[in-house]
Amino acid sequence: MKPENRRAGRPPQDAAHRLARAHRILDATAELVLRWGYDKTTVEDIARRAEVAKGTIYLHWKTREELFSALLRRERVEMITEVRRRIEDGPGTLHGLLALLAAELLSRPLTRASLLGDSEVLGALTRRKRESTAAAELGGDFQTYLGTLREHGALRSDLSPAEQVTTLVSVLYGFLIVAQMMPPEYRPSDERLAELLADAGSRALAPAGPVPAGAARTAARATLAYVDAAVETAQRKLRVSLGTEESTQ
């Protein structure tokens, strides 16, 4: 309506520009959500901060919710990629993997909030579908990973695969939630917490007898393979959320 539109339309915008713009929008979203929380962050706020029109956001995502889903998925990619990068320095054990995962989870407010169902930050988004939560998105590959470790004697064999997953998830959640509830003066540092968590988790699944020769090497390979797969999965889901790739289902 207004004739003095600053600049409507024009440069056809190639794919690279489109992608950069999507990330700019996600940057703005992350910043505002961390400051005000999901409930109080409006699409218009985001548009203003990303310096695009509101309608432009809807050229990328069909609904507000899909926008936030993309944000969480991008965070998840960053997290698991960082784990992938740092795991090469370590021994490639379950213990090491848990410690890295915990440390990364603790240092990323959005991912942590999404995992813990922190309604302070994520508001109504928390109460939504639990299926597509971080646990579920990375959980599928995880069970097969544990299965591999078990087959090679790197894990105890008297728990079913499902029970092993339950055990690890419980330990993970337990430490994160309890730490959050503790008064700060009693709370261990994030590094120490990651260590305690990894310790408890790996001990819970440690094999009864001595580890077979060569199991360490096999385990390290399986761990790396799992993390690689998890990175791949996370990236694929992110590409779907960014419209870079069609959803295959």
Place this chain on the structure above:
Amino acid sequence: MKPENRRAGRPPQDAAHRLARAHRILDATAELVLRWGYDKTTVEDIARRAEVAKGTIYLHWKTREELFSALLRRERVEMITEVRRRIEDGPGTLHGLLALLAAELLSRPLTRASLLGDSEVLGALTRRKRESTAAAELGGDFQTYLGTLREHGALRSDLSPAEQVTTLVSVLYGFLIVAQMMPPEYRPSDERLAELLADAGSRALAPAGPVPAGAARTAARATLAYVDAAVETAQRKLRVSLGTEESTQ
């Protein structure tokens, strides 16, 4: 006002009758809270069901909240007493203690709700003072118990006492909360869950090397002593809540 009072006043009521009546009121409270939840259960409902007048309840407790506190404390006494009874059949290990505690917690709706902060059942009571929650009421003795085990080589010594408590509390919470979140078809049975929990908890604190000779016997004695102390503590707090004993502080 009404002249046709069924029967006001009379039998001076000795202490035994008083106590029996207090328990009748608590019975009624438990039943109604389990059915309707804390928020929806009124003092008048309770009075009606316990067949006393509303004012009579205030002869026992100064406020509604103190009444519920008494209820939770009574539950806690029953729980820990049952643990005390059943632990004599077992080996008196930390593993055995955890398994019994978990099993009892899982089978007692009110205690479980109070521990998990289940606002479905306990409503506003959940959001109140976290200090006097089950964890805190039994936690003091617990840390000294773990200290004893550690001194005798029955626990690893590379975690501080506080870290040991944090670890066990995290494992306990984690299993209970995660189980509650799982879809029922994946959830292990309560017995199995208690077993997994006890396994994870005891392994997390297991000593590095072999257990010193005689440590098992010492540990069993310490475990029994702890449970006895916990029973004693719980009973004392209950007596305070029932007006049987003055609060000493």
Place this chain on the structure above:
DNA sequence: GAATGACCGGATAAGAACATACGGTCAAAC
């Protein structure tokens, strides 16, 4: 004294009427 239940007042809910905000659309501008 002991027990009762009518009664009190503050808190909370229910309802109505109104205002605002926000997710999502689309005709117009380039």
Place this chain on the structure above:
DNA sequence: GTTTGACCGTATGTTCTTATCCGGTCATTC
């Protein structure tokens, strides 16, 4: 074809007012 932002309808607050409820008290009864 791309981008925009005014516009739409609904969902969500806000501000009153009114009604009900319920924790706690206490004069009355035995």
